[in-house]
Amino acid sequence: MAALEAEGIDILFGYPGGAIMPVYDALVDSKLRHILVRHEQGAALAADGYARVSGRIGVCLATSGPGATNLLTGIANAYLDSVPMLAITGQVASGLMGTDAFQEVDIFGMSLPVVKHSFIVRRAEDVAATVHQACAIARSGRPGPVLIDLPKDIALARAAARATQPHPALVPLAPNAAALAAAHALLTHSERPLLYVGGGVGMARAEAALRAFAATTGIPSVCTLKGLGAIDPDAPGHLGMLGMHGSPAANHAVQSCDLLLVVGARFDDRATGKLDTFAPGARVVHIDVDAAEIGKLRSAQIALAGSMPLALAALAQPLPIAPWRKHCAALRALYANRYDAPGTDIYAPALLRDLSLAAGDQAIVSCDVGQHQMWVAQHWHIHSPHAHLTSGGLGAMGYGLPAALGAQLAQPGSCVICVYRRRLDHDEYPGAGHRAPLRHPGEDRAARQRLSGHGAAVAGTVF
Structure with a gap:
């Protein structure tokens, strides 16, 4: 202990x-x-x-x-x-x-x-x-x-106490200087550069460095499911999530760019689709703390393994790409989400958008896996990668409520909202089978009991 x-x-x-x-x-x-x-x-x-x-x-x-x-x-x-x-x-x-x-x-x-x-x-x-x-x-x-x-x-067993100390933190090294110079040259000559932002940015706590880089360079950006919040959703050049559940604006920009600056992303299949048709005209500069991810699925012309903040700071420079920024802004306007309900029933995207705005920028949203997971990704205003909890790589049903419990205990004064599907019972849906418990069994009771003793609570939105 x-x-x-x-x-x-x-x-x-x-x-x-x-x-x-x-x-x-x-x-x-x-x-x-x-x-x-x-x-x-x-x-x-x-x-x-x-x-x-x-x-x-x-x-x-x-x-x-x-x-x-x-x-x-x-x-x-x-x-x-x-x-x-x-x-x-x-x-x-x-x-x-x-x-x-x-x-x-x-x-x-x-x-x-x-x-x-x-x-x-x-x-x-x-x-x-x-x-x-x-x-x-x-x-x-x-x-x-x-x-x-x-x-x-x-x-x-009893053992004699030995003096032990935590290991010193390992600080990521600065990327190779020659590679940084080559990346700088590519950026300078690019006419249509695009930031492709992944979950590695949040894990490295590098979102501040990324936002400063985007503001200095003016490069438009897209992100993965796990990259949501690394760039402010209201930033003028941000086109939202890419991929099979992403925005058309983001996907069109990817297909049109001539330089893809990949930061903490791994070319996941749900983001790229067929790799041989993804960003076909783009050269790739890949920044990641994990060297094993660079070139694993898509070859990179320049590999920058190491500290993301140091790499981004070294590459930051104003770029003369006004026509490209104007084009991306037009894409964002053309494919903006619509929230006028198609019928008289509750319209889930509008509900989530309104709930997000009411909860405010400091709220934490945790969601389960399913269509509602994608609705949250598309329509919730996520202002921090640490305020959006979702099972990205595994897609584990039952994730939302236990994760919300952990989040509330990490920040007891925060507003934590869990979005999950209603559990299907065999009595109601005899054919539901083993996929019936779409939220984690029993953790709703654990959340009520454990959080009540700490003056905290998790709010739930049920679909």
């Missing part, structure tokens, strides 16, 4: 069980606050929402076997959306591992495809050092989840 406290962690989300009970016993004398959820998946998703809003590591706890496997969807969600998370799972005693003991699964092996790293602690004296190493991995470079599997006998 002391190692977690030293890492700046103040809240844990979890559900107890036999193998993890020694950790819960240690919580009694700890300063850490535990939020009891109704299902382990809810713990991981709440930790995800907490991390996205706070910028700190979200921590979730579960017991061995089914408790650990129930975390996996939330862990995978954090992995695909680059969210810093620490999952701590109980495990059967060391001597029972590999014997098919009660509630034994190889969560270490099962988690490997969806974590940055997994640990099994073999000695009690290594627990604190493992926590510090796990937290350093979770938050460094491209953030993501890390799992610590803790056998019950190790958790129960």
Whole structure:
């Protein structure tokens, strides 16, 4: 517990069980606050929402076997959306591992495809050092989840206290100077440059640098689902979300540009469609903290791996692209959203637009997965990438409400609104099948009970 406290962690989300009970016993004398959820998946998703809003590591706890496997969807969600998370799972005693003991699964092996790293602690004296190493991995470079599997006998063992400290933060390096000079030359000679903004900007906390760059250069911009809020939606050159659910203005601009400046995006299929027809006349300058993403799906003429703020500051310059800006402004006006209802029923886009304006710029919106997720992306005024919580890469149904719970605990004084679909019950819809629970079971009760003790609440909008 002391190692977690030293890492700046103040809240844990979890559900107890036999193998993890020694950790819960240690919580009694700890300063850490535990939020009891109704299902382990809810713990991981709440930790995800907490991390996205706070910028700190979200921590979730579960017991061995089914408790650990129930975390996996939330862990995978954090992995695909680059969210810093620490999952701590109980495990059967060391001597029972590999014997098919009660509630034994190889969560270490099962988690490997969806974590940055997994640990099994073999000695009690290594627990604190493992926590510090796990937290350093979770938050460094491209953030993501890390799992610590803790056998019950190790958790129960007494060990001499060893002085351990959090690892120093790793600061992304400045991109290569020669590559920056080449990118500067491309920008100078481009007539139709376009910013393609992804979720990596928010994860790097680089939105201020991006907005300053856009204001200085005047380059129009488009964004992905996870990039929403990195550029102010009211900025004159911003054309909104691109892709299969994006605005026609954004998609037309992509197809017409001669230089694509990619910042923290990964050429996701829902944003690009067929890659061989995406931005066909554009050269690509790709800026990302994760060098592995550069050139993975679309070749980049110039790769700028490292600090986004440093790269953007080095490239910022006024550009003589007035005709291109005028063209993009005309696209934005031509394809502006309409909110005149086509009938007498409630018109969801207009409802969400009005709710967004009423909630204000500081509100946080969390949404589940489905058509309503896309309506929020298209019609909510998202002014910060940390105020829009959604399952982007995994598309996990049931994400919205647990994430909203985590967000409200990260910022107790904030207005948090959850947009989700009404649960379909078998009695009402006999053919609904396994996809019936479109919100997470039980977490509505957890939200009411846990938030009521902290003077906070989550508002829900149901479709």
